[in-house]
Amino acid sequence: MRYRAVKGEIFMMPCKSWSRVEAPKKENVTEISFAHFKTEATHSGNYTCHTRAGLQLLHLQVVNNTVGCSSVEESRVTLWVGQGGQITCPGHNCSNSTTSVWHKGNRRVSELILRGKEVFENGSLFLHEVSKHDNNVFFCDRVVSERGVNWTIRRSVTVKALEPEKYPPRILSPENNTVQKVELGSSNTLRCEVFFPEADPGVVQWFMNDDGALVNMTMATYREEKLDWGLCIIGKVIIEQTTAHDLDKTYICFTQNKSGNNSSTVYLKKIQWPSLIEYSLAPLLFVTCLGLVVRVKWMEIQLFVKSRWTFHKPELGHKDYDVFLSYVWTRSSTELASSHRRHNNHDGAFPFSLDPLEVNVPSERLELLLPHVLEDQWGYRLCLMDRDFLPGRAYTTAVANAIQRSQLLICLLSADYLSDNNAVFVLESGVQTLLQNAGVKLQLIWINRGPVSLPQLDPPLPVVIEKALKVLPALKWTSGTNTNFWKCLRKAMPHQKLSSLQK
Structure with a gap:
């Protein structure tokens, strides 16, 4: 042997x-x-x-290293109890042998009691459901032949099985104590949008408080939208004909799962129409039209002003990142990244210059080039989801924390980006943060196309994103070396980097 x-x-x-x-x-x-x-x-x-x-x-x-392209990270894996998990044999992509024999402790995986629930594919072990007993050392054996002699390469993977954190549901809208203006005699809709961090949610229900008595209201519409990082449930109640008696009641959206509950209260208020007798017709029409325009465009005005507001310098010391970079991997860019990794040196460096004016990479692959230019060439500290997000944490909480801890959010927009639920959530969270806090800036970059050439998306984008795409500053990445693009991007970057502050 x-x-x-x-x-x-x-x-x-x-x-x-x-x-x-x-x-x-x-x-x-x-x-x-x-x-x-x-x-x-x-x-x-x-x-x-x-x-x-x-x-x-x-x-x-x-x-010292049987397969030079393997990394230390491949020898440690964190899995979550009650969920599926994958264990990859270290260096499995660096050998012609794709078949691996797995051991858990001193026993082969195929000999375990829970046989039939494990799947072997391309040198990886897929666990159907992780248990606390999987907190162990796994070994994978691969057989390679050198000059007619067979060698068994035995690699170890230390698996840490952790209990997942539990989170109660979060009401996205309406906010608590919301006043909803209604017109008497007309139909009005109460809409409650709830995000559940788990795939197995609880309940969403509307209640009406009528002089201290809670009445369970029947929801006319109940829609579920499955996401990779949770579930979004929308519950609607339609008041067919609003009366003055409905204005005296309180409406409560209540949601609950096995980790906790949450609620939000809505009040109805009658729309007060001004009397035309007290004013001349022309000034009234002018003021009314102006008010309508400002009200309709108020969000665009806020975004326009805050997106061009300077960074709050007192807050820079409290930021952990210069830039939070958000993008999606297309099939072509993923294949290109894999190709670079196969032809890389052992230290993982890209085989092209980091000078943006001298790079030799297809121009439409900005998601591959930009992290290296910003971090290695310009010296900014980046937050990347596939590198800096801890596994198993709630996606919504991780995104919110990353935005708050960054000076600038950069989103690489495309049709694939705006069709991805996770990416749209990052963009919407960035816009909402910008509306609340001018200390966080947002920079959009269109890849190969602009918003005019985007296809009709289904489901459509949230209203806040549609408004943001119209007024927020955006750069456009075009084919070939674009010197003006890098100059404009450099101007949009934070003038004071965290590295210089720490010095």
Whole structure:
């Protein structure tokens, strides 16, 4: 038997008992069955190994790195109890052998009690449901042939199984103590939009408080929208004909799941129409029209002013990131990124210059180029979702925290971006934060196309995003080297970087 291990990793002897052959000093004693130990260079050598087939000779070779493109992160995986999980064999993409034999502790995975619930694919182990007992060390064996000699490469993955955090539902709209203006005699709709962080939600219900008595209102519309990071439920109640008696009642949207509950209150108020007798017709029409325009365009006015507002310098010291970069991976950009990784040096550096005027990469792949220009060339500190987000945390909370901890949010817009629920949530959260706090700025970058050429999206974009796309400053990335694009982007970046503040 010939085994190869990586120096510094945990190794498991495939024997019931073993001893060192010609070992220096006192290392030739028989060890405990299936011993686990952290490998060192001195462990290379020959061993006698007692297996089910009898006594065999085992040759162990400890090398610095059997597969140079593997990383330390592949040897540690965090999974969440009660959810599915994936364990990837370290360096599986760096060998022609895609078949792996998995062990949990000293037993093969196929021999476990929960057999049939594990799936093997492309060198990875997919767990149907993670349990607290999976908090263990997993080993994967791959067989490679060198000059007619078969070697078994044994790699270890330390799995940490954690209990997921529980979150109560969050009411997105309406806000608590909202006053909704209605017209007597007309039909009015009460709409409650609730986000559940879990795939198994609770309930959404409307109640009417009539002089202290709670009346359960029947919802006319109940719609569910499944998202990758949770579930959004919309409950609607239609008041067919609003009367003066309805104005004296309080309407409550109540939601609850197994982690907690939440509620929001709505009051109805009659629309007060001004009397035309007290004013001349022309000034009244002018004031009314002006008020309507301001009211309709008020959000655009706020976004226009706050997007061009200067950074609040007192808040810079409280920020952890210069830029939170949001984008989506298209199929072509993912294939290009994989191609770069296959042809990379061992240190993971991109095989092209970071100078934006000298790069040699397809121009439409800005999601590949921009992080390296901002972070490695210009020295800004970035927050990237696929790198800096902790696994298992609530997506909405992670996005909100990342925006609050950043000076600038950059969104790379495209048809794929605006069709992705997670990306749209990031953009909508950034716009809402901008409306509330001018200390966070927002920069949009269109990739290859502008908003005019976008297809008709289904479902349509939220109103706040449609308004933001009209007034927020935006740059356009075009084919070829665009010197003016980089100059404009540099002007939009924070003038004072966190690295200089820390100095």
